[in-house]
Amino acid sequence: MTDLSAAHDAAVTDRDRLAGSAYNGDRDLAARQSLYRWQTPRHDLPGIVAEQLSAVRGRVVDVGCGNGKFIKRLRQDRSDLELLGLDIAPGILADVPGAVAVADVARLPLATASVDAALALHMLYHASDIAQAVRELSRVVTADGLLLASTNSDRDKAELDELWVRAAGDILGTGRGPARISLSARFSLEKAPAFLGEEFGRVETIELPGTITVRDAGPVVAHMASYQAWADQHDVPFEATIERARTILEEHIARHGAFEIHCLGGILVCRR
Structure with a gap:
Protein backbone atom coordinates (compact mmCIF):
# COMPACT_ATOMS: atom_id res chain seq x y z
CA MET A 1 0.00 0.00 0.00
CA THR A 2 1.20 3.48 -0.78
CA ASP A 3 -1.80 5.64 0.16
CA LEU A 4 -1.31 5.25 3.92
CA SER A 5 -5.02 4.82 4.51
CA ALA A 6 -6.52 4.74 7.97
CA ALA A 7 -6.88 0.97 7.61
CA HIS A 8 -3.18 0.70 6.76
CA ASP A 9 -2.17 2.72 9.81
CA ALA A 10 -4.47 0.75 12.07
CA ALA A 11 -3.05 -2.55 10.86
CA VAL A 12 0.60 -1.50 11.18
CA THR A 13 0.12 -0.08 14.68
CA ASP A 14 -2.44 -2.47 16.20
CA ARG A 15 -0.98 -3.64 19.50
CA ASP A 16 -2.89 -6.93 19.59
CA ARG A 17 -1.70 -7.79 16.08
CA LEU A 18 1.90 -6.83 16.85
CA ALA A 19 2.14 -8.70 20.14
CA GLY A 20 -0.19 -11.57 19.32
CA SER A 21 0.86 -12.64 15.83
CA ALA A 22 3.38 -10.43 14.02
CA TYR A 23 6.04 -10.64 16.76
CA ASN A 24 4.73 -13.40 19.01
CA GLY A 25 7.96 -15.23 18.15
CA ASP A 26 10.91 -14.38 15.95
CA ARG A 27 10.17 -16.63 12.94
CA ASP A 28 8.75 -13.91 10.70
CA GLY A 47 28.51 -3.35 14.07
CA ILE A 48 27.49 0.07 12.77
CA VAL A 49 25.32 0.59 15.85
CA ALA A 50 28.19 -0.44 18.13
CA GLU A 51 30.49 1.99 16.33
CA GLN A 52 28.03 4.85 16.76
CA LEU A 53 27.91 4.06 20.48
CA SER A 54 31.70 4.06 20.83
CA ALA A 55 31.73 7.24 22.94
CA VAL A 56 28.71 6.26 25.02
CA ARG A 57 29.15 5.08 28.58
CA GLY A 58 26.50 3.91 30.99
CA ARG A 59 22.97 2.80 30.22
CA VAL A 60 21.57 1.95 26.77
CA VAL A 61 17.97 0.94 26.11
CA ASP A 62 16.92 -0.89 22.95
CA VAL A 63 13.26 -0.02 22.45
CA GLY A 64 11.54 -2.53 20.21
CA CYS A 65 14.49 -4.87 20.60
CA GLY A 66 12.74 -7.78 18.88
CA ASN A 67 14.78 -10.97 18.91
CA GLY A 68 17.77 -9.21 20.43
CA LYS A 69 19.95 -9.00 17.33
CA PHE A 70 21.52 -5.72 18.43
CA ILE A 71 21.63 -6.43 22.16
CA LYS A 72 23.48 -9.70 21.55
CA ARG A 73 26.16 -7.89 19.56
CA LEU A 74 26.48 -5.09 22.12
CA ARG A 75 26.87 -7.62 24.93
CA GLN A 76 29.73 -9.11 22.96
CA ASP A 77 31.44 -5.88 21.90
CA ARG A 78 30.49 -3.52 24.74
CA SER A 79 30.34 -5.49 27.96
CA ASP A 80 30.82 -2.21 29.85
CA LEU A 81 27.35 -0.96 28.92
CA GLU A 82 24.25 -1.49 31.05
CA LEU A 83 21.77 -2.81 28.48
CA LEU A 84 18.00 -3.04 28.68
CA GLY A 85 15.74 -4.53 26.02
CA LEU A 86 12.11 -3.44 25.70
CA ASP A 87 9.46 -4.74 23.34
CA ILE A 88 5.70 -4.65 23.06
CA ALA A 89 5.57 -8.39 22.28
CA PRO A 90 6.38 -10.73 25.20
CA GLY A 91 6.84 -13.75 22.96
CA ILE A 92 9.77 -12.35 21.03
CA LEU A 93 11.76 -11.58 24.20
CA ALA A 94 12.26 -15.24 25.15
CA ASP A 95 15.79 -15.54 23.78
CA VAL A 96 17.00 -11.99 24.40
CA PRO A 97 19.85 -12.08 26.92
CA GLY A 98 19.98 -9.93 30.02
CA ALA A 99 17.44 -7.47 31.36
CA VAL A 100 14.24 -7.21 29.32
CA ALA A 101 10.70 -5.95 29.87
CA VAL A 102 7.44 -5.59 27.99
CA ALA A 103 6.82 -1.92 27.24
CA ASP A 104 5.26 0.45 24.72
CA VAL A 105 7.38 3.25 23.24
CA ALA A 106 4.50 5.63 23.91
CA ARG A 107 4.90 5.10 27.68
CA LEU A 108 8.41 4.01 28.54
CA PRO A 109 8.89 2.71 32.11
CA LEU A 110 12.01 4.83 32.53
CA ALA A 111 12.80 7.99 34.45
CA THR A 112 13.50 11.23 32.61
CA ALA A 113 17.13 11.54 31.45
CA SER A 114 17.90 8.04 32.72
CA VAL A 115 19.66 6.53 29.68
CA ASP A 116 22.78 7.61 27.85
CA ALA A 117 21.58 6.25 24.52
CA ALA A 118 18.39 4.81 23.10
CA LEU A 119 17.94 2.54 20.10
CA ALA A 120 14.72 2.57 18.06
CA LEU A 121 15.67 0.34 15.16
CA HIS A 122 13.09 -0.51 12.52
CA MET A 123 10.23 0.00 14.94
CA LEU A 124 8.97 3.59 15.05
CA TYR A 125 6.62 2.94 12.13
CA HIS A 126 4.69 0.66 14.50
CA ALA A 127 4.02 3.52 16.95
CA SER A 128 0.43 4.74 16.72
CA ASP A 129 1.62 8.31 17.38
CA ILE A 130 5.13 8.62 15.98
CA ALA A 131 5.62 12.18 17.23
CA GLN A 132 4.68 11.14 20.76
CA ALA A 133 7.03 8.16 20.56
CA VAL A 134 9.91 10.45 19.56
CA ARG A 135 9.06 12.78 22.45
CA GLU A 136 9.12 9.85 24.84
CA LEU A 137 12.49 8.66 23.55
CA SER A 138 13.80 12.21 23.91
CA ARG A 139 12.49 12.37 27.46
CA VAL A 140 14.43 9.34 28.68
CA VAL A 141 17.74 10.22 26.96
CA THR A 142 20.18 12.49 28.81
CA ALA A 143 20.83 16.00 27.49
CA ASP A 144 24.10 14.94 25.88
CA GLY A 145 22.79 11.49 24.97
CA LEU A 146 22.18 9.80 21.65
CA LEU A 147 19.24 8.27 19.81
CA LEU A 148 19.80 5.81 16.98
CA ALA A 149 16.79 5.08 14.79
CA SER A 150 16.55 3.09 11.58
CA THR A 151 14.08 2.44 8.79
CA ASN A 152 13.79 1.81 5.06
CA SER A 153 13.42 4.20 2.15
CA ASP A 154 10.19 4.65 0.23
CA ARG A 155 12.17 3.18 -2.69
CA ASP A 156 13.33 0.09 -0.80
CA LYS A 157 12.73 -3.31 -2.46
CA ALA A 158 10.58 -1.94 -5.26
CA GLU A 159 11.04 -5.22 -7.13
CA LEU A 160 9.18 -7.07 -4.36
CA THR A 174 -7.10 -8.35 -13.13
CA GLY A 175 -3.65 -7.97 -14.70
CA ARG A 176 -2.31 -5.99 -11.76
CA GLY A 177 -3.46 -6.51 -8.20
CA PRO A 178 -3.52 -4.36 -5.07
CA ALA A 179 -0.25 -3.31 -3.46
CA ARG A 180 1.16 -5.19 -0.51
CA ILE A 181 1.32 -3.59 2.92
CA SER A 182 4.32 -1.37 3.66
CA LEU A 183 5.38 -1.37 7.30
CA SER A 184 7.97 1.39 7.04
CA ALA A 185 5.99 3.84 4.88
CA ARG A 186 4.71 5.83 7.88
CA PHE A 187 8.29 6.45 9.07
CA SER A 188 10.40 6.04 5.95
CA LEU A 189 13.96 7.23 5.51
CA GLU A 190 12.57 10.28 3.72
CA LYS A 191 10.01 11.12 6.43
CA ALA A 192 12.03 10.21 9.53
CA PRO A 193 14.26 13.32 9.79
CA ALA A 194 11.23 15.60 10.16
CA PHE A 195 9.82 13.51 13.00
CA LEU A 196 13.17 13.20 14.77
CA GLY A 197 14.11 16.83 14.18
CA GLU A 198 11.24 17.98 16.39
CA GLU A 199 13.21 16.78 19.43
CA PHE A 200 16.80 16.50 18.25
CA GLY A 201 18.68 19.43 16.76
CA ARG A 202 21.11 17.29 14.78
CA VAL A 203 19.90 14.34 12.73
CA GLU A 204 22.43 12.60 10.48
CA THR A 205 21.25 9.97 8.01
CA ILE A 206 23.60 7.11 7.17
CA GLU A 207 22.25 5.56 3.96
CA LEU A 208 22.88 1.85 3.44
CA PRO A 209 22.15 0.93 -0.19
CA GLY A 210 22.61 -2.54 -1.58
CA THR A 211 21.46 -5.17 -4.04
CA ILE A 212 20.09 -8.55 -3.01
CA THR A 213 20.79 -11.26 -5.60
CA VAL A 214 19.10 -14.64 -5.17
CA ARG A 215 19.39 -17.71 -7.36
CA ASP A 216 16.68 -19.60 -5.51
CA ALA A 217 13.14 -18.43 -4.85
CA GLY A 218 13.12 -19.67 -1.26
CA PRO A 219 14.54 -16.64 0.61
CA VAL A 220 12.27 -14.19 -1.23
CA VAL A 221 9.18 -16.35 -0.71
CA ALA A 222 10.00 -16.66 3.00
CA HIS A 223 10.38 -12.88 3.22
CA MET A 224 7.05 -12.24 1.54
CA ALA A 225 5.29 -14.92 3.60
CA SER A 226 6.60 -13.29 6.80
CA TYR A 227 3.84 -10.67 6.41
CA GLN A 228 1.21 -13.31 7.20
CA ALA A 229 0.06 -11.30 10.25
CA ALA A 240 -2.31 -18.18 -3.23
CA THR A 241 -0.52 -14.93 -4.06
CA ILE A 242 2.64 -16.15 -2.32
CA GLU A 243 2.58 -19.37 -4.36
CA ARG A 244 2.02 -17.46 -7.58
CA ALA A 245 4.95 -15.21 -6.69
CA ARG A 246 7.06 -18.33 -6.17
CA THR A 247 6.23 -19.53 -9.67
CA ILE A 248 7.03 -16.13 -11.20
CA LEU A 249 10.34 -16.05 -9.33
CA GLU A 250 11.30 -19.56 -10.42
CA GLU A 251 10.52 -18.73 -14.04
CA HIS A 252 12.53 -15.49 -13.83
CA ILE A 253 15.54 -17.23 -12.26
CA ALA A 254 15.42 -20.04 -14.83
CA ARG A 255 15.46 -17.44 -17.61
CA HIS A 256 17.92 -14.91 -16.17
CA GLY A 257 19.96 -16.87 -13.63
CA ALA A 258 19.06 -14.64 -10.67
CA PHE A 259 16.51 -12.22 -9.24
CA GLU A 260 17.74 -8.83 -8.03
CA ILE A 261 16.21 -6.57 -5.39
CA HIS A 262 17.49 -3.04 -4.84
CA CYS A 263 17.52 -2.02 -1.20
CA LEU A 264 17.88 1.27 0.62
CA GLY A 265 17.74 1.47 4.38
CA GLY A 266 19.48 3.72 6.81
CA ILE A 267 20.38 4.64 10.35
CA LEU A 268 19.56 8.07 11.76
CA VAL A 269 21.95 9.42 14.39
CA CYS A 270 20.18 11.97 16.58
CA ARG A 271 21.71 14.43 19.03
CA ARG A 272 20.43 17.57 20.76
Whole structure:
Protein backbone atom coordinates (compact mmCIF):
# COMPACT_ATOMS: atom_id res chain seq x y z
CA MET A 1 0.00 0.00 0.00
CA THR A 2 1.20 3.48 -0.78
CA ASP A 3 -1.80 5.64 0.16
CA LEU A 4 -1.31 5.25 3.92
CA SER A 5 -5.02 4.82 4.51
CA ALA A 6 -6.52 4.74 7.97
CA ALA A 7 -6.88 0.97 7.61
CA HIS A 8 -3.18 0.70 6.76
CA ASP A 9 -2.17 2.72 9.81
CA ALA A 10 -4.47 0.75 12.07
CA ALA A 11 -3.05 -2.55 10.86
CA VAL A 12 0.60 -1.50 11.18
CA THR A 13 0.12 -0.08 14.68
CA ASP A 14 -2.44 -2.47 16.20
CA ARG A 15 -0.98 -3.64 19.50
CA ASP A 16 -2.89 -6.93 19.59
CA ARG A 17 -1.70 -7.79 16.08
CA LEU A 18 1.90 -6.83 16.85
CA ALA A 19 2.14 -8.70 20.14
CA GLY A 20 -0.19 -11.57 19.32
CA SER A 21 0.86 -12.64 15.83
CA ALA A 22 3.38 -10.43 14.02
CA TYR A 23 6.04 -10.64 16.76
CA ASN A 24 4.73 -13.40 19.01
CA GLY A 25 7.96 -15.23 18.15
CA ASP A 26 10.91 -14.38 15.95
CA ARG A 27 10.17 -16.63 12.94
CA ASP A 28 8.75 -13.91 10.70
CA LEU A 29 11.19 -11.22 11.82
CA ALA A 30 14.09 -13.64 11.27
CA ALA A 31 12.80 -14.39 7.75
CA ARG A 32 12.88 -10.69 6.91
CA GLN A 33 16.32 -10.26 8.46
CA SER A 34 17.77 -13.31 6.70
CA LEU A 35 17.07 -12.00 3.19
CA TYR A 36 20.00 -9.61 3.66
CA ARG A 37 22.43 -12.54 3.63
CA TRP A 38 22.28 -12.23 -0.15
CA GLN A 39 22.91 -8.48 -0.21
CA THR A 40 25.97 -6.80 -1.69
CA PRO A 41 27.53 -4.96 0.00
CA ARG A 42 26.81 -6.66 3.30
CA HIS A 43 26.11 -4.02 5.94
CA ASP A 44 26.96 -5.10 9.47
CA LEU A 45 24.09 -3.25 11.15
CA PRO A 46 24.90 -4.33 14.71
CA GLY A 47 28.51 -3.35 14.07
CA ILE A 48 27.49 0.07 12.77
CA VAL A 49 25.32 0.59 15.85
CA ALA A 50 28.19 -0.44 18.13
CA GLU A 51 30.49 1.99 16.33
CA GLN A 52 28.03 4.85 16.76
CA LEU A 53 27.91 4.06 20.48
CA SER A 54 31.70 4.06 20.83
CA ALA A 55 31.73 7.24 22.94
CA VAL A 56 28.71 6.26 25.02
CA ARG A 57 29.15 5.08 28.58
CA GLY A 58 26.50 3.91 30.99
CA ARG A 59 22.97 2.80 30.22
CA VAL A 60 21.57 1.95 26.77
CA VAL A 61 17.97 0.94 26.11
CA ASP A 62 16.92 -0.89 22.95
CA VAL A 63 13.26 -0.02 22.45
CA GLY A 64 11.54 -2.53 20.21
CA CYS A 65 14.49 -4.87 20.60
CA GLY A 66 12.74 -7.78 18.88
CA ASN A 67 14.78 -10.97 18.91
CA GLY A 68 17.77 -9.21 20.43
CA LYS A 69 19.95 -9.00 17.33
CA PHE A 70 21.52 -5.72 18.43
CA ILE A 71 21.63 -6.43 22.16
CA LYS A 72 23.48 -9.70 21.55
CA ARG A 73 26.16 -7.89 19.56
CA LEU A 74 26.48 -5.09 22.12
CA ARG A 75 26.87 -7.62 24.93
CA GLN A 76 29.73 -9.11 22.96
CA ASP A 77 31.44 -5.88 21.90
CA ARG A 78 30.49 -3.52 24.74
CA SER A 79 30.34 -5.49 27.96
CA ASP A 80 30.82 -2.21 29.85
CA LEU A 81 27.35 -0.96 28.92
CA GLU A 82 24.25 -1.49 31.05
CA LEU A 83 21.77 -2.81 28.48
CA LEU A 84 18.00 -3.04 28.68
CA GLY A 85 15.74 -4.53 26.02
CA LEU A 86 12.11 -3.44 25.70
CA ASP A 87 9.46 -4.74 23.34
CA ILE A 88 5.70 -4.65 23.06
CA ALA A 89 5.57 -8.39 22.28
CA PRO A 90 6.38 -10.73 25.20
CA GLY A 91 6.84 -13.75 22.96
CA ILE A 92 9.77 -12.35 21.03
CA LEU A 93 11.76 -11.58 24.20
CA ALA A 94 12.26 -15.24 25.15
CA ASP A 95 15.79 -15.54 23.78
CA VAL A 96 17.00 -11.99 24.40
CA PRO A 97 19.85 -12.08 26.92
CA GLY A 98 19.98 -9.93 30.02
CA ALA A 99 17.44 -7.47 31.36
CA VAL A 100 14.24 -7.21 29.32
CA ALA A 101 10.70 -5.95 29.87
CA VAL A 102 7.44 -5.59 27.99
CA ALA A 103 6.82 -1.92 27.24
CA ASP A 104 5.26 0.45 24.72
CA VAL A 105 7.38 3.25 23.24
CA ALA A 106 4.50 5.63 23.91
CA ARG A 107 4.90 5.10 27.68
CA LEU A 108 8.41 4.01 28.54
CA PRO A 109 8.89 2.71 32.11
CA LEU A 110 12.01 4.83 32.53
CA ALA A 111 12.80 7.99 34.45
CA THR A 112 13.50 11.23 32.61
CA ALA A 113 17.13 11.54 31.45
CA SER A 114 17.90 8.04 32.72
CA VAL A 115 19.66 6.53 29.68
CA ASP A 116 22.78 7.61 27.85
CA ALA A 117 21.58 6.25 24.52
CA ALA A 118 18.39 4.81 23.10
CA LEU A 119 17.94 2.54 20.10
CA ALA A 120 14.72 2.57 18.06
CA LEU A 121 15.67 0.34 15.16
CA HIS A 122 13.09 -0.51 12.52
CA MET A 123 10.23 0.00 14.94
CA LEU A 124 8.97 3.59 15.05
CA TYR A 125 6.62 2.94 12.13
CA HIS A 126 4.69 0.66 14.50
CA ALA A 127 4.02 3.52 16.95
CA SER A 128 0.43 4.74 16.72
CA ASP A 129 1.62 8.31 17.38
CA ILE A 130 5.13 8.62 15.98
CA ALA A 131 5.62 12.18 17.23
CA GLN A 132 4.68 11.14 20.76
CA ALA A 133 7.03 8.16 20.56
CA VAL A 134 9.91 10.45 19.56
CA ARG A 135 9.06 12.78 22.45
CA GLU A 136 9.12 9.85 24.84
CA LEU A 137 12.49 8.66 23.55
CA SER A 138 13.80 12.21 23.91
CA ARG A 139 12.49 12.37 27.46
CA VAL A 140 14.43 9.34 28.68
CA VAL A 141 17.74 10.22 26.96
CA THR A 142 20.18 12.49 28.81
CA ALA A 143 20.83 16.00 27.49
CA ASP A 144 24.10 14.94 25.88
CA GLY A 145 22.79 11.49 24.97
CA LEU A 146 22.18 9.80 21.65
CA LEU A 147 19.24 8.27 19.81
CA LEU A 148 19.80 5.81 16.98
CA ALA A 149 16.79 5.08 14.79
CA SER A 150 16.55 3.09 11.58
CA THR A 151 14.08 2.44 8.79
CA ASN A 152 13.79 1.81 5.06
CA SER A 153 13.42 4.20 2.15
CA ASP A 154 10.19 4.65 0.23
CA ARG A 155 12.17 3.18 -2.69
CA ASP A 156 13.33 0.09 -0.80
CA LYS A 157 12.73 -3.31 -2.46
CA ALA A 158 10.58 -1.94 -5.26
CA GLU A 159 11.04 -5.22 -7.13
CA LEU A 160 9.18 -7.07 -4.36
CA ASP A 161 6.33 -4.59 -4.56
CA GLU A 162 6.10 -5.17 -8.31
CA LEU A 163 6.31 -8.95 -7.85
CA TRP A 164 3.40 -8.85 -5.38
CA VAL A 165 1.25 -6.66 -7.65
CA ARG A 166 1.85 -8.98 -10.58
CA ALA A 167 1.19 -12.16 -8.58
CA ALA A 168 -1.94 -10.69 -6.98
CA GLY A 169 -3.21 -9.60 -10.39
CA ASP A 170 -2.73 -13.11 -11.74
CA ILE A 171 -4.72 -14.58 -8.84
CA LEU A 172 -7.53 -12.05 -9.22
CA GLY A 173 -7.45 -12.12 -13.02
CA THR A 174 -7.10 -8.35 -13.13
CA GLY A 175 -3.65 -7.97 -14.70
CA ARG A 176 -2.31 -5.99 -11.76
CA GLY A 177 -3.46 -6.51 -8.20
CA PRO A 178 -3.52 -4.36 -5.07
CA ALA A 179 -0.25 -3.31 -3.46
CA ARG A 180 1.16 -5.19 -0.51
CA ILE A 181 1.32 -3.59 2.92
CA SER A 182 4.32 -1.37 3.66
CA LEU A 183 5.38 -1.37 7.30
CA SER A 184 7.97 1.39 7.04
CA ALA A 185 5.99 3.84 4.88
CA ARG A 186 4.71 5.83 7.88
CA PHE A 187 8.29 6.45 9.07
CA SER A 188 10.40 6.04 5.95
CA LEU A 189 13.96 7.23 5.51
CA GLU A 190 12.57 10.28 3.72
CA LYS A 191 10.01 11.12 6.43
CA ALA A 192 12.03 10.21 9.53
CA PRO A 193 14.26 13.32 9.79
CA ALA A 194 11.23 15.60 10.16
CA PHE A 195 9.82 13.51 13.00
CA LEU A 196 13.17 13.20 14.77
CA GLY A 197 14.11 16.83 14.18
CA GLU A 198 11.24 17.98 16.39
CA GLU A 199 13.21 16.78 19.43
CA PHE A 200 16.80 16.50 18.25
CA GLY A 201 18.68 19.43 16.76
CA ARG A 202 21.11 17.29 14.78
CA VAL A 203 19.90 14.34 12.73
CA GLU A 204 22.43 12.60 10.48
CA THR A 205 21.25 9.97 8.01
CA ILE A 206 23.60 7.11 7.17
CA GLU A 207 22.25 5.56 3.96
CA LEU A 208 22.88 1.85 3.44
CA PRO A 209 22.15 0.93 -0.19
CA GLY A 210 22.61 -2.54 -1.58
CA THR A 211 21.46 -5.17 -4.04
CA ILE A 212 20.09 -8.55 -3.01
CA THR A 213 20.79 -11.26 -5.60
CA VAL A 214 19.10 -14.64 -5.17
CA ARG A 215 19.39 -17.71 -7.36
CA ASP A 216 16.68 -19.60 -5.51
CA ALA A 217 13.14 -18.43 -4.85
CA GLY A 218 13.12 -19.67 -1.26
CA PRO A 219 14.54 -16.64 0.61
CA VAL A 220 12.27 -14.19 -1.23
CA VAL A 221 9.18 -16.35 -0.71
CA ALA A 222 10.00 -16.66 3.00
CA HIS A 223 10.38 -12.88 3.22
CA MET A 224 7.05 -12.24 1.54
CA ALA A 225 5.29 -14.92 3.60
CA SER A 226 6.60 -13.29 6.80
CA TYR A 227 3.84 -10.67 6.41
CA GLN A 228 1.21 -13.31 7.20
CA ALA A 229 0.06 -11.30 10.25
CA TRP A 230 -1.23 -8.66 7.82
CA ALA A 231 -2.78 -11.12 5.34
CA ASP A 232 -6.22 -9.58 5.81
CA GLN A 233 -4.90 -6.22 4.59
CA HIS A 234 -3.95 -7.34 1.09
CA ASP A 235 -7.41 -7.64 -0.54
CA VAL A 236 -6.29 -10.86 -2.23
CA PRO A 237 -5.89 -14.51 -1.10
CA PHE A 238 -2.54 -14.29 0.69
CA GLU A 239 -1.22 -17.85 0.39
CA ALA A 240 -2.31 -18.18 -3.23
CA THR A 241 -0.52 -14.93 -4.06
CA ILE A 242 2.64 -16.15 -2.32
CA GLU A 243 2.58 -19.37 -4.36
CA ARG A 244 2.02 -17.46 -7.58
CA ALA A 245 4.95 -15.21 -6.69
CA ARG A 246 7.06 -18.33 -6.17
CA THR A 247 6.23 -19.53 -9.67
CA ILE A 248 7.03 -16.13 -11.20
CA LEU A 249 10.34 -16.05 -9.33
CA GLU A 250 11.30 -19.56 -10.42
CA GLU A 251 10.52 -18.73 -14.04
CA HIS A 252 12.53 -15.49 -13.83
CA ILE A 253 15.54 -17.23 -12.26
CA ALA A 254 15.42 -20.04 -14.83
CA ARG A 255 15.46 -17.44 -17.61
CA HIS A 256 17.92 -14.91 -16.17
CA GLY A 257 19.96 -16.87 -13.63
CA ALA A 258 19.06 -14.64 -10.67
CA PHE A 259 16.51 -12.22 -9.24
CA GLU A 260 17.74 -8.83 -8.03
CA ILE A 261 16.21 -6.57 -5.39
CA HIS A 262 17.49 -3.04 -4.84
CA CYS A 263 17.52 -2.02 -1.20
CA LEU A 264 17.88 1.27 0.62
CA GLY A 265 17.74 1.47 4.38
CA GLY A 266 19.48 3.72 6.81
CA ILE A 267 20.38 4.64 10.35
CA LEU A 268 19.56 8.07 11.76
CA VAL A 269 21.95 9.42 14.39
CA CYS A 270 20.18 11.97 16.58
CA ARG A 271 21.71 14.43 19.03
CA ARG A 272 20.43 17.57 20.76
